[in-house]
Amino acid sequence: MNEKSQKIYQRGNRNIYINILPGHFATNHSHVNFYVDMTSLKTRYSLAKLAAEALAAKIGTSTAVDTIICLEGTEMIGAFVAQELSKSSLMAMNSGVEINVLSPELNVNNQMIFQHNTQELVAGKCILLLIASVTTGKTIQRAIDCLQYYQGHLTDIGAIFSAERAIGDVNIHAIFTEADLPQYETYTPGNCLMCQEKRKINAIDNNAGYTPI
Numbered sequence: 526m527n528e529k530s531q532k533i534y535q536r537g538n539r540n541i542y543i544n545i546l547p548g549h550f551a552t553n554h555s556h557v558n559f560y561v562d563m564t565s566l567k568t569r570y571s572l573a574k575l576a577a578e579a580l581a582a583k584i585g586t587s588t589a590v591d592t593i594i595c596l597e598g599t600e601m602i603g604a605f606v607a608q609e610l611s612k613s614s615l616m617a618m619n620s621g622v623e624i625n626v627l628s629p630e631l632n633v634n635n636q637m638i639f640q641h642n643t644q645e646l647v648a649g650k651c652i653l654l655l656i657a658s659v660t661t662g663k664t665i666q667r668a669i670d671c672l673q674y675y676q677g678h679l680t681d682i683g684a685i686f687s688a689e690r691a692i693g694d695v696n697i698h699a700i701f702t703e704a705d706l707p708q709y710e711t712y713t714p715g716n717c718l719m720c721q722e723k724r725k726i727n728a729i730d731n732n733a734g735y736t737p738i
Contacts, residue, residue: 530562533705541566541575543686543701548727549719550735554661556717558710560728560735561701563657563685567598576700577605580683583698584610584653588681591650592625596668597657597732599685600628606655606683625650629671637671647677654679657732659687659697660711666692 535541544562566576580602584590590610595603607624625646629637639647654668665682669692672679679695687699688711703709712718720726728735 533701535579535700536705538575538579541572541579541700545706546735549724550728550730551714551726552660552730554663554713556712556714556719556726557660557730558708558719559706560730561658561686561706562734564734566685567601567657570601573601574605576685577602577609579700580655580698581606581609583700584681584683586610588653589651590624590653590680591622592627592646592677593653593655594647594668594672594677595626595628595655596664599655599657600626602685603655606653629668637668639671639675644675647672647675650677651680652677653681653683655683657685659684659689659692659699661713662689662692669693 530546546560684699686701
């Protein structure tokens, strides 16, 4: 990371952290004043496992989960969340249950789709949607539209970082929230204060990383 970046530690476990870099970043749907780097949590075995434990604790034992749909490179965390939720416990709704973990594909129109051989893991199933970052909620809404098309039932949303608490009537359980980044700001591209102040865009930000410009 850039030398100006800093670590933000989870309040409940200082072994879990993200890196943030201040600047003017453009995403697909918004402009933000921090790049939130979650690479370590998504790629390192030990950190992904800790992140999954934290998420599973927030989701709790009373939510039914048949399938975890992973977005934005969260597959490793998703596998560990499935392991945590299915651990044997008299109080756990998913105890001993086989939980599926998969990701949608994107077609040529950038729509989320599931191939025929995986559609049965979505249709009629209780779905936990797992995403790296929530800023505007548009990516989640696109995923919700996809799940509705394939007749999946969204029961919960898990995120590494979220600036939103819920999408509609579905709660977002996040390891890091806006309370951990009190200076975090997000704008629509046409209403960006940084653009109005003539501040140069430092980089293009997407779920795979950022590209300086």
